[in-house]
Amino acid sequence: MSNNELQLSAVFTNPGVRAFGQALRYALRDDDQSPDYASLVELEYVETKQGFAEVIKKFLRRYKSQVNRRDKDKKVSFVPNQTDLEALMQLADELGDIRPIRAALIAHALVYTPKKQTETETTDNQGAK
Amino acid sequence: MLYYVTKTGLPKFDSCRAYGLALILRQLANKKRVTITNTGNLYLIDGPEMDDFIANPSFDSSLFALSDGWCSTLLTTGRTPKAERLKPKSKDNIQKEIVSVQEVIYEFKIWLKQFQHPSVIEIKSSISKGFSSLPASVDAVASKGTRREKRRGYSEGEQLFVPIIDWALSLFGHAHFVRSAWAGGDYASLLPIPQFVKLNDHRNLKATLDTQFLCTLSATTVAAHYAIQWINGVRKQKSSQSIYSDRYDSLVVQTMTYSGNNWKPSNGTIFPLDYPIQLVEDNLAISAEIFDVWNHVFRWGSVKGNEMLALTLAKFLSQPTLTTFEEHAKVHLRMSITDDKRRKYGVYQEEWLKEILQYVKQ
Numbered sequence: 441m442s443n444n445e446l447q448l449s450a451v452f453t454n455p456g457v458r459a460f461g462q463a464l465r466y467a468l469r470d471d472d473q474s475p476d477y478a479s480l481v482e483l484e485y486v487e488t489k490q491g492f493a494e495v496i497k498k499f500l501r502r503y504k505s506q507v508n509r510r511d512k513d514k515k516v517s518f519v520p521n522q523t524d525l526e527a528l529m530q531l532a533d534e535l536g537d538i539r540p541i542r543a544a545l546i547a548h549a550l551v552y553t554p555k556k557q558t559e560t561e562t563t564d565n566q567g568a569k
Numbered sequence: 570m571l572y573y574v575t576k577t578g579l580p581k582f583d584s585c586r587a588y589g590l591a592l593i594l595r596q597l598a599n600k601k602r603v604t605i606t607n608t609g610n611l612y613l614i615d616g617p618e619m620d621d622f623i624a625n626p627s628f629d630s631s632l633f634a635l636s637d638g639w640c641s642t643l644l645t646t647g648r649t650p651k652a653e654r655l656k657p658k659s660k661d662n663i664q665k666e667i668v669s670v671q672e673v674i675y676e677f678k679i680w681l682k683q684f685q686h687p688s689v690i691e692i693k694s695s696i697s698k699g700f701s702s703l704p705a706s707v708d709a710v711a712s713k714g715t716r717r718e719k720r721r722g723y724s725e726g727e728q729l730f731v732p733i734i735d736w737a738l739s740l741f742g743h744a745h746f747v748r749s750a751w752a753g754g755d756y757a758s759l760l761p762i763p764q765f766v767k768l769n770d771h772r773n774l775k776a777t778l779d780t781q782f783l784c785t786l787s788a789t790t791v792a793a794h795y796a797i798q799w800i801n802g803v804r805k806q807k808s809s810q811s812i813y814s815d816r817y818d819s820l821v822v823q824t825m826t827y828s829g830n831n832w833k834p835s836n837g838t839i840f841p842l843d844y845p846i847q848l849v850e851d852n853l854a855i856s857a858e859i860f861d862v863w864n865h866v867f868r869w870g871s872v873k874g875n876e877m878l879a880l881t882l883a884k885f886l887s888q889p890t891l892t893t894f895e896e897h898a899k900v901h902l903r904m905s906i907t908d909d910k911r912r913k914y915g916v917y918q919e920e921w922l923k924e925i926l927q928y929v930k931q
Contacts, residue, residue: 448891449926468906475906484899540931543895547926550902552916 451535452544456527459520460496461548466517467503468549470510476502480549483542492538493529500525570619573687574612580839581821582708582731582739584762587612589742590684591768593674596629597622603768607818611687612763619681632745633671635664641749641758642740643667644706644825644832650749650756666740673737680734693730700730706758707743709823709837746771748779748795753787755824755835759795761842764816771815774802784867784879792822792840793883794867800845801860808853817842844889847928855924862917866901878904891931 451457464483467476479499486495500520507517520528532541572594574587587605591614595603598617606613640663641650647663649655655663673680693700705712714726731739747758763771778798784790799817806813819839826835848856863882870879881897905916917925 447927448894448929448931449923452923452926468902480902539891539895543891543898544926546895546898546902547917547922548919550898550905550917551919551922 448540448544451531451540452547454527454531454544456520456524456529456531457541457544458548459518459524460499460528461545461551462518463503463520464499464545465549465551465553467499467506469553470506476506478502483545486538486542489532489536489538492532492541496525496528570616570685572614572616572681572684574614574684575687575690576611577690577692577731579708579710580762581743581758581760581823581837582703582711582735583612584760584821585707585739585742585746586735587614587742587763588746588760588768589738589740590614591616592632592742592745593628593677593738595768596632597626597677599623600769604766605763605768606765607763614684628671628674632741633667635660635667636744637749638744638747639663639667641747641756642706642743643704644756645704648831670737670740673733674741683734690732690735694727696730699733701733701736702728703731703736703739705834706823706825706832707739709834712834746775748775750783750791750795751785752791752824753785755788755826756832757788757791757822757824759792760821761799762818762821762839764818766815766817770806770813774799774806774815778802782868782871784871784883786871786876786879787883788822788824788836788838789883789887790867790870790879792820792838793886794864794879796820796840796842796886797845797860797863797867800842800849801857801864804849804853804856804860807849808857817846819843840887844886844928848924851927852924855921858918859921859925862921875904889929891929894926894929 464476464479468480469475476499479495479502482495482498486492504519507519510517528541532538535541572590574583574590576583591603591605594614594616595601598621601617601621603617604615606615635652635655637650637652640647640652640655643663643666644650646666647655647659649659696702703711711729713728743758743760747760749756749758751757778795781798783798784794799820803813803815803817806815819841821837822840823837824835825832827833845856845860848859863886866882867879869875870877870882877900878897881893881900885893885897
């Protein structure tokens with residue numbers, strides 16, 4: 441199977457896609473602050489690899505400021521780390537097509553997470569630069 | 570003993586004949602086991618020997634009683650799919666047709682022998698003795714149309730005439746095996762095409778599903794929702810019975826539209842069942858959860874303002890590709906993040922989505 445024919449479920453379970461999908465989910469379902477609709481709209485319409493990199497960069501910036509505001513309220517949140525970012529961009533390089541990654545990220549955002557889990561989930565919180 | 574129903578290329582007509590003959594054999598042999606197997610060019614019906622028929626068989630009178638099933642079968646005659654809304658003249662016309670079907674079926678001793686060997690069915694385009702016109706509601710292909718080269722003059726086109734026995738069997742099968750429902754102003758009829766079915770199990774499953782709600786936004790939503798309910802029913806039987814072996818191929822969908830004076834065929838298609846079947850075969854437990862979510866989505870999508878949810882899901886189920894999945898996921902995500910009330914409807918777990926995406930084509 442060539443990389444271009446990689447199954448969508450394999451894209452979905454990629455650690456980078458999983459981490460960023462999870463972050464997108466938290467960013468969109470943030471009830472206390474304003475949800476990050478801008479990143480969702482940008483992600484929905486991105487077509488190229490360069491555009492995708494730009495969208496992810498903007499998303500991370502917005503997400504980190506969202507997390508910082510949460511930290512002030514003493515709620516620890518999940519942030520994708522450098523390894524996740526590298527895995528995501530490597531997958532984009534391998535596939536040469538953004539659509540499967542875009543669909544997988546949106547699918548991760550659809551996953552239901554009970555509110556308590558969102559607030560208590562902890563990571564090594566290094567954060568992607 | 571094997572009985573042969575040769576296919577003609579009209580999928581709904583062929584399936585209705587097979588179901589109709591199987592039901593008659595079950596009646597004649599006092600509800601003994603009857604199975605239908607799809608072999609490609611014909612349906613094989615494994616039923617009782619003629620010696621096993623009960624001495625004086627009497628058909629259940631409810632099979633020929635005026636019902637919604639008969640009204641949707643003879644929609645072009647009765648002009649309404651509901652029996653209680655029939656006008657007196659239409660009611661007489663429908664009852665005459667049902668009596669004609671009944672008379673033909675009661676002569677089973679004469680015609681049953683011709684199904685004991687495969688034989689090609691003759692279909693004519695003009696009326697002949699021993700032939701009857703196939704109603705457009707039984708198969709969209711039978712609607713009036715130009716089937717040959719025409720050089721001049723105007724004509725509505727000709728009807729299809731089929732042997733009277735096949736006509737009676739198809740109408741009988743249609744009345745008792747087709748699920749009908751409104752579909753965005755049109756009237757849709759749905760029939761699962763069998764691969765291998767035991768008639769009793771099939772009838773029990775249909776009876777259970779007949780009372781369930783269908784998302785009637787369009788023909789595609791009706792078909793997709795029914796397909797999910799049907800395969801979920803098969804899944805339930807599989808998990809509860811170790812010997813359950815019914816298999817289905819696809820769903821024939823036909824819609825009729827009211828033209829102001831009469832019902833006309835609007836659309837006819839085959840809805841594939843491969844995708845939900847793959848989900849069931851892969852994981853019985855997870856597929857149950859997925860079907861439950863989709864059932865909720867179709868219910869929620871039937872409410873005004875949420876139509877896109879059901880329409881995109883139906884499109885995805887009819888054609889599970891990356892594009893249709895993404896389209897549905899976007900709509901579902903937006904609806905669930907903008908309204909708290911919607912969150913409890915159709916929420917996915919990560920494992921379920923992984924399973925859903927496993928068979929999505931790029």
